[in-house]
Amino acid sequence: MPRHLRTTALIVAAVALPAAVAGCGDSVPSNAVAKVGDTVITKATFNHWLTALAKQQAQGSPGAAIPDPPNFTNCIATKAKLPVPTGAQKPPTSQLRAQCKQAYDGIKLQTMQFLISAEWLQQQAAAKGVKVTDAQVQKTFQDQKKQAFPKEADYQKYLQTSGRTEPDLLFQIKTSMLTNQLQAKVVEGKGNVSQAQISDYYNKNKQRFAQPENRDLLVVLTKTQAKAKQALGELKKHKAFKDVVKKYSVDTASKAQGGKLPGVTKGTQEKAFDSAIFSAKKGQIQGPVKTQFGYYVFQVTKITPATQQTLAQATETIRNLLKSQAQQVALNAFVKDFQKSYRDKTICAPDFKTTQCKNGPKPTTAPPGSGGQPGQPQGAPPSQQGAPQGGAPQGGAPQGAPQGGAPQGGAPQGGAPQQGAPQQGAPPQAP
Numbered sequence: 476m477p478r479h480l481r482t483t484a485l486i487v488a489a490v491a492l493p494a495a496v497a498g499c500g501d502s503v504p505s506n507a508v509a510k511v512g513d514t515v516i517t518k519a520t521f522n523h524w525l526t527a528l529a530k531q532q533a534q535g536s537p538g539a540a541i542p543d544p545p546n547f548t549n550c551i552a553t554k555a556k557l558p559v560p561t562g563a564q565k566p567p568t569s570q571l572r573a574q575c576k577q578a579y580d581g582i583k584l585q586t587m588q589f590l591i592s593a594e595w596l597q598q599q600a601a602a603k604g605v606k607v608t609d610a611q612v613q614k615t616f617q618d619q620k621k622q623a624f625p626k627e628a629d630y631q632k633y634l635q636t637s638g639r640t641e642p643d644l645l646f647q648i649k650t651s652m653l654t655n656q657l658q659a660k661v662v663e664g665k666g667n668v669s670q671a672q673i674s675d676y677y678n679k680n681k682q683r684f685a686q687p688e689n690r691d692l693l694v695v696l697t698k699t700q701a702k703a704k705q706a707l708g709e710l711k712k713h714k715a716f717k718d719v720v721k722k723y724s725v726d727t728a729s730k731a732q733g734g735k736l737p738g739v740t741k742g743t744q745e746k747a748f749d750s751a752i753f754s755a756k757k758g759q760i761q762g763p764v765k766t767q768f769g770y771y772v773f774q775v776t777k778i779t780p781a782t783q784q785t786l787a788q789a790t791e792t793i794r795n796l797l798k799s800q801a802q803q804v805a806l807n808a809f810v811k812d813f814q815k816s817y818r819d820k821t822i823c824a825p826d827f828k829t830t831q832c833k834n835g836p837k838p839t840t841a842p843p844g845s846g847g848q849p850g851q852p853q854g855a856p857p858s859q860q861g862a863p864q865g866g867a868p869q870g871g872a873p874q875g876a877p878q879g880g881a882p883q884g885g886a887p888q889g890g891a892p893q894q895g896a897p898q899q900g901a902p903p904q905a906p
Contacts, residue, residue, distance in 0.1 A: 599817070745766045
């Protein structure tokens with residue numbers, strides 16, 4: 476799929492409409508795979524998105540097969556046609572079946588995770604009064620479609636090959652917009668920072684706003700002291716440094732630059748060499764200095780004094796940092812509560828259980844703010860980063876934990892205006 480329309484899928488692969496229907500009681504209806512509260516996710520919806528994901532994963536992979544349970548006949552036949560390395564035996568049917576089943580189980584899990592995440596998000600947005608209009612969604616969709624598919628034929632081809640429908644894409648954009656608005660609502664009013672807080676942070680972290688002295692050097696590195704003394708002698712006779720470097724130096728990096736070694740700060744070189752550098756006067760040729768790498772002859776060509784930002788200069792940087800941290804705390808708290816409350820009311824059919832299900836495996840957890848990597852509880856509202864591409868759910872389940880990094884600037888993606896809240900602690904990524 477063209478790169479630009481990939482942005483239409485930025486938050487979570489949307490549920491095919493109609494994605495869910497009302498249900499009663501604690502059991503999951505026979506035509507459904509899961510139930511969130513009184514809303515069920517149907518098998519038809521599950522099959523729609525599983526097929527789309529399987530098609531996407533098969534694209535661009537020679538010999539890739541779409542798993543066809545329970546016997547995996549077509550998948551096995553496709554894999555059996557793949558060439559094998561010279562001298563190797565073709566794998567037995569039992570091994571190919573196991574491969575097909577493993578692929579199916581992975582796609583099945585991903586599909587369940589993003590469908591449940593999408594339903595959680597929709598219910599939370601409704602509870603918080605977060606809405607977007609059809610007109611807003613349609614405008615964003617048309618803008619992105621025009622950018623990605625200048626020709627209508629290309630767009631139609633994408634729909635055919637991806638297993639997606641236009642309502643799927645429209646709903647994805649709507650979901651993206653709801654996610655951003657929900658995130659903004661959570662952090663609203665949580666980023667107020669006082670001047671006293673800024674001053675306190677500055678006083679405790681002054682070194683973070685300082686730049687140490689650094690020195691630019693010309694260096695010759697030799698293996699022996701005798702060679703170093705010869706190089707030193709030629710330099711003192713005013714022979715060009717680059718010529719001496721070319722003749723004697725064994726340090727390929729600085730040699731390629733005519734001996735230049737710029738921006739050296741104290742403590743970054745071997746102790747003896749470091750001491751010599753920062754006790755030398757500008758312009759004087761020094762050495763030889765013995766190190767584990769050999770013998771240095773050098774000259775300091777420039778000294779840049781240390782600098783310290785003032786409180787006034789650092790204020791905006793600190794304000795933004797403290798604002799981000801406060802918003803992160805709010806988002807972390809929201810995600811923790813969101814995960815628990817929605818997992819407690821999510822029931823899955825016996826063959827479709829995930830860690831998002833109350834009756835499924837217990838989710839593993841990690842400390843808040845750890846980046847929302849695999850191993851976190853799953854199913855929080857999806858975030859901007861790591862979103863699916865090509866308009867279809869991708870490998871990797873929606874992570875129910877904070878994401879690292881801040882929201883991207885620039886043009887809105889996936890139809891959602893970017894918010895000024897940090898992504899770490901924000902709703903997690905889609906498959």
